[in-house]
Amino acid sequence: MIDNDDMLHRVDRHYLGPTGFTLPFRVRYGAVGIGFVIPVAIFIIARAIVHVPINFQSIVIILALGVVLTSKVTKYVNADRPLRSVLKAAWNDLNAPRPPKGTVTLLK
Numbered sequence: 424m425i426d427n428d429d430m431l432h433r434v435d436r437h438y439l440g441p442t443g444f445t446l447p448f449r450v451r452y453g454a455v456g457i458g459f460v461i462p463v464a465i466f467i468i469a470r471a472i473v474h475v476p477i478n479f480q481s482i483v484i485i486l487a488l489g490v491v492l493t494s495k496v497t498k499y500v501n502a503d504r505p506l507r508s509v510l511k512a513a514w515n516d517l518n519a520p521r522p523p524k525g526t527v528t529l530l531k
Contacts, residue, residue, distance in 0.1 A: 454497045457506065461496070462489030 438455065440446035465485050469475040500506050 451497065453500060453506075454493060457496055457500070458489065458493040461492050462486055465489055465492070 437449040437451055438446075439449065462485055465488055469481070469485060470477070475481050496506075496509075499509050
């Protein structure tokens with residue numbers, strides 16, 4: 424870990440596993456909550472809207488998709504950009520006013 428003068432960032436915020444049985448990878452504490460919520464949301468959407476049957480293959484696909492989406496989300500979420508502000512920025516970007524698609528203006 425890089426040593427800096429900020430006491431907030433000196434703490435190593437990674438879960439290494441239970442004592443004596445460390446994980447082969449590092450998991451941030453913030454990613455644990457996000458990594459639990461995303462697969463549950465995918466499962467609810469898959470069952471309620473898409474009507475995906477419950478079998479081993481669908482559960483594995485949902486978990487794999489959850490891991491991929493969690494890794495994509497946690498690339499943007501850190502101590503300086505919490506999840507709430509990232510979601511708010513994404514919502515604002517999706518709902519921003521856009522010019523009408525039918526008109527093309529040429530600068531002369």
